[in-house]
Amino acid sequence: MKFLKVGRVAIISRGRYAGKKVVIVQPQDNGSKKHPFPHAIVAGIDRYPLHVTRRMSKGRQTKRSKVKPFIKVVNYNHIMPTRYTLELEGLKGVVTNDTFTEVSQREEAKKTVKKALEER
Template sequence: MKFLKVGRVAIITRGRYAGKKCELGEGLKTNSETEVLTEELQVVIIQPQDNGNKSHPYPHALVAGIERYPSQITRRMSKAKQTKRSKVKPFIKVINYNHLMPTRYTLELEGLKSVITAETFKEVSQREEAKKTIKKTLEERYTSGKNRWFFTPLRF
């Protein structure tokens, strides 16, 4: 689909990460089963795959999102407590286009295309390394104050 491009923020509507914000990525060739959970998430598309492939014969996208958002911070907190509460728990996943609701927002995450590829999902160690890279990127963006809306859970 033409509007599901790299960096587009979308909301997951089905599965374990339903309602979470995520960023859409570039085409990917693997998929994993989803579990039912009612919390809302936004994701960012990393790799869209419009035509599908042999292993996943349906349109899908590799997405990255935040599983656990940073906690609220006040000025009275110590620096150590502020850093601890600024931690982010990311996730990466392959999601069918039918389970994504795109938004008008985009999020620029430089360098994630090269980190997350189809081979990332084949081994657990590669997947963990990719998550660490995403975590570092998201935490830097959070502490710099950019895209604050992406680091808050959806309320509706």
């Protein structure tokens, strides 16, 4: 689909992460061998940062400002695109189809996604 491009912000409508915002990292209009349906590799926020005030200590502020990311392959039918886009240069080339083969690669990709999202 022409409007599901890299950087498009979307909302997942089904499953464990229903209602969570994601960024499309790599769209696959024709599918792949492992996933023979149109899908997208997405990176999103599982746990959002909490409210921070000036009264809180610096340690508590940093703890509440943390983000928990996730990486997932999602069918186009379960993605609702929004009008927003997000330019994340740190995600290019980090999350690919090969990322999902080994757990260690997936954990490394999550760490880079976390850094990129916390910068924003």
